[in-house]
Amino acid sequence: MATDKFVGTTRKVTAHLTQNENLSFEKSSPGKKGYKLAPLDVPEVEASALLDGAVRADVGALPELSEIEIIRHFTRLSTWNYAIDLGMYPLGSCTMKYNPRVNEFVSRLEGIAEAHPYQPESLSQGALGVVKLLQDCLIEITGMDAITLQPAAGAHGEFTGILLARAYHQSKGNARKHVIIPDSAHGTNPATAASCGYQVINLKSNAQGGVDVAALAQMVNEDTAALMLTNPSTIGVFENEIHKIADVLHDKGALLYMDGANMNALVGKTRPGDFGVDVMHLNLHKTFSTPHGGGGPGSGPVACKKILEPFLPSPVLAQGADGLLHWNYDRPESVGRVRMLYGNFGMFVRALAYILANGPDGLRQTTEDAVLNANYIRAKLQDVYELPYNTPSMHEVVFSDKRQTKNGVKTGDIAKRLIDYGFHPYTTSFPLIVPGALMIEPTESESREELDLFVDAMRQIAREVDENPEVVITAPHSTRISRLDETTAARKPVLRWKAPAASTPVEVDTPAKEW
């Protein structure tokens, strides 16, 4: 029994059965149907004649299943996932907060969900009103002057923001050559700068994990387009010399780009526009509660100062003298479109519903609770896990596995062991400036009881590392499957199901030994 392996006790979880479920293709049998179309009320057509012979005989191996089987199939799969709805999801820099259900409800109202993007603007005033109000709120929250909601995700926002910087420099006659990025940054930052045609210059963090202002000053010159800065940084620390950083850049005509991944530490307490940021992106799927959905969709609005406004992607929202809202496509200096249509509108609706549910007081309290929770975890764990930087934490805290590696246990092992205690792992091995990082962001959505369970689990794992490290190294022990062979997955990729050869009989292997 897996529970024998516990040194500690799991107060949060009890093992229970989950259903087995094959791939939908393996459950399929010809002739079963999960659909019924309305009868055709126009004359039938001959496809081959209409398509000049370019028809397919067969759509391939799509499954054939009835509705109840489909419901069970996906419901069973769902039970194999961990989720915020099940408990704390302390992934650092991912801001896994509660996703309010009213957001889902209002985004599905018929006039919203069924709105066609090309329907006349006179019949889209509701949708445009959502864009307007959300833009106004986000401009106020960030302290910036203008905004585009077009980018589809955070990295897409970065791309848009750096394009704005490039267009700005170009308008002054020189697009400049490089973008400076701290070594603590997310991988998307350097990838973005490269995709905008810039060289990436790496900035080494100082002893506190922050920007080394003196080193930055030496680096910045007339070829510098921008610094891409995450603030608070990926170790959860506010760059308290932010005004000096902005000055160093602005003195040379360079811009300050802020990666807004950690905006959950700032909303209602301070505004990037006030502390010198020229352009930034937000992640509506982090700070503004739209669901992560297993990896997306996201939404990555980009806010900027007035000097960058002429370059925003086309179209931008405008209001006529008659009060009617419309899209303005007459933008000669625009960087162009970064996405078709207007962005992930369904996410705008959800984010706006979140802002309305909070109001100014709720937004501020949310930020305070997020910071309080991170500091609570820090205080309760710093005697058992190494704190590589002693600087005050904002919304997340980064430990290292330095003490645990002495027993051969790494951050990834501790993370996997957390699963046995009923938690999703924290972010492992990031940021890169902390070897063996444990990056923990509880968000505001955790009660004290849940935080205490987490602290308890982390402390018990620390004890296990001392008393029985093997149990940690081989974790998880309670999941449907154990650790997966990622090496083979990458070396011999199997990226799709293929029908087995026709005559292969299905192997029946009943595990009678245990029953």
Added chain:
Amino acid sequence: MRYLPKSDAERAEMLREIGASSIDDLFVTVPEEYRLTRDLKVPRQMGESEIVEHFKATAALNANGYSSFLGAGAYRHYRPVVIDSLVQRGEFLTSYTPYQAEITQGTLQAIFEFQTMICELTGMDIANASMYDGSTGAAEAVMMAVRITGRDGVLVARTVHPEYREVMHTYAQHQGHDAREVGYIAEGQPGAGRIDLAALEQAVTDQTACVLVQSPNFFGVMEDIPAIADIAHKKGALLIVSIAEAVSLGIVRPPVEADIVSMEAQSYGVALSYGGPYCGVLAAKEKYLRQMPGRLVGETKDTEGRRGFVLTLSTREQHIRREKATSNICTNQALVALMTTIFLTVYGKEGMRELALQNLAKAKYAADTLSAQGKLLFAKTPRFHEFVLETDEAPEALNARLLEKKIIGGLSLSKWYPELGNATLWCATELMTRAQIDAAAAAVAAALVSAAAR
């Protein structure tokens, strides 16, 4: 605040345990001059009933109760209710990217099924776990082709969705690509509405990385994929086929000659939602795997030999390769990809065909009926469920008249194709009824009669 699970007493106690005298102690690193000491100017906190009322009022300001003939890259198909029921399960909705495979097998297996279905439908060997949408997917496909071939010439058909082309140009301009457009065959000639093959043949050189076409194209017309592939491949260029109307694949021969297929899968059960979120996906020949951007799910085994799924080949991606990554993309459209997976599971092998046939039939009836009073452009070229109507009357005047009958007519093409005159792009899916089509035809006819009477 109802989303925050703490009482003030608990907050005070936690602060005490941390050793802070007030919450502001935790914000001391924010320089004083930048601390916000006032309330944000956003609307006051609302009750849930007020939020619902706010958005109901919002929804009422949009088109309601109209029959709409709009398509143009965003299609209204029936969305089986099981889709919304299943994707609202918290285990799918509120889960993160499945990096921790042991506790995200549900998402991983569903994506593996998605990748498989996309391969089956497109005729490609591999498919990724989704892209933002069809427009950015097409742009990423072009960059992928540039990496694969080491060439920088890009040829794009003018029959590709105009907004896709705009996005592609935005991406290409800083990559040093030489992107050019290739025109289409004019009305009245054989193959009207398709990419001009003679012009394409002239334009392709040994510096051409790829040819990007869309089929069905923006006019709803099917491109001759084998002929285009021949022209591209003769010069060693790759063929990228963009598919904006994924339902077409239920009946249309898949673009097996393509090297990369970039698809917008919104038609598979995803709400129009005023333009997003939708679901892009890239599929390709297996040999291009290492240049594929975005997340990929692969099958493998656990330590006890049981089948499981993991995110794989991440050395292509930004979180490992940083500035040398294949793309800066991180987020995908996982939940939307799940919606499309459920849609395809519901319709299945037979249903996809039946659905596509119904679309074909509705559009044929609509084109025949509506063109009785106008002129159907590119009439002899095969098409799926969209068609271009040329009228004597300007599109704005025509559509204004139709709106009075609660009909949203075809999309004016004048902004993108001024050479087509008074042309509108119409779409009829399986949801369009014969009565709605007849009513629209009557309204168009009335407009013509009144114009003639003047």
